[in-house]
Amino acid sequence: MTFSICVREAYETTEGDSHHRFGVAVTTRLPGVGTLCPFVGEDGAVATQSLVNVDLGERGLAYLEDGLAVDDALEALLNADDAAPQRQLHGVGREGTFAFSGAECVDWFGHEEREHFTVAGNMLTGEAVLEATAANYAENAVHETTDPWTGPESVTDEAETDPLAKRLIDALAAGYLEGGDKREELPIQSAAVAVATTEHRDVVPPYNDLRVDATETPVDDLRETYALARRGYVDTLARYGDAFEDDSLEDLDE
Template sequence: MRHAPGTFSIAARDPDTSTFGAAVTTGTVAVGATCPYVSATAAVVTQSYTNTNHGRDAVARTDEGERLDDVLDERLSADENADYRQVHGVGRDSEFTFTGDECVAWAGHRVGDDYTVGGNMLAGSDVVDATAEAYESTDGDMAERLVSALEAGESAGGDDRGEMSAAILVHAPDPEFYHNLRVDLSADPVSDLRALLTEARRAKDQIRSETDDLFSEYPDEILNFGVKY
């Protein structure tokens, strides 16, 4: 089984709901462990030859009031291996895209209204375009739009080797446990991510129904689980 960096992803913001989200799929395992980062002020994806500190520092510093583009410009300027990186994301008041010269073809990015898309080692530029267009045209909440974007990118050719893992990560004022979903190893991770999102939504309703059966009265707050980032 071959493992090598190669990914397509989307980072997005919904200014109407103060929600930030990222979704990513790749041709190696456990992409959700290293690539997507979100906070109350930003969504960032670091990929190709990933540097997790770029994503971690970016969302932390935007939370402190810095502009995302300034933070990532600074970090990549100081990174002697920047040519091998691909980083993109959105903040409250800025977008950022970077594809290093040594990223494996096809590699590139796109900026849209309130989102960025990037990919490397892809079947072609149609993957990025399809991902972007699906995000723009899909109705629903952030999680729905992100998974639909990955599905469209995969249908357009996806990772040139085929995908092995996929993830979504969402930061919202009202967190749900389906805002942090990972498929770490699968022959069809994007399809499995869709199934996982569907089941997670159903599970939310089931947990409330089961709690109603267990208790005649209970504080609603016990069902506010929050999300681990």
């Protein structure tokens, strides 16, 4: 009933510090997918779908935080899950990927693993949905490079690449245009994107955690929400950036 993408990108800040960022984006023909499917933290990203088991996402992240490799962590959870044949579970850790589609998922279903990302879906119009999602992200991936989107002073700079959240939404859009979820009798849909990074920021970009819970145009609405959140982030830093950096309201202009 869903298709999603999980990604890992390694990067350096403009000061030369090494970091990872992780992201998940998902859409489905049901309300509220952002409450069920995407899980992301400083050690990885996980998506749980088909017959959803939220515990797989929550415990998967916890295992990654404990230092388990993503394939060991998610495989262990599936081995203990009696309903595993009806699950889809995929994700990325700091050094690997994992993807699983149970044999009892509803057609069309499948998944794909690449070096730095995974895609998976079920109840889709066809394989082309995942192929388009993967191709769009791969074309725009930013890995092992310097990230211009770090620090309040750089947020308004022109950059050659978009933030990960924007690129994940674009990947969803490509899959959606290929047909997405096949259940046209269910018009109320949802979408979500979530991104986390190992880098500390005084102000966490609000566009890194967005959901559209009930709409007939989920990807378009998520894109619009991203644009508004991005604009609000720029406005916030312009007005309050120094206060956040100093952790003080003492010199704040009203």
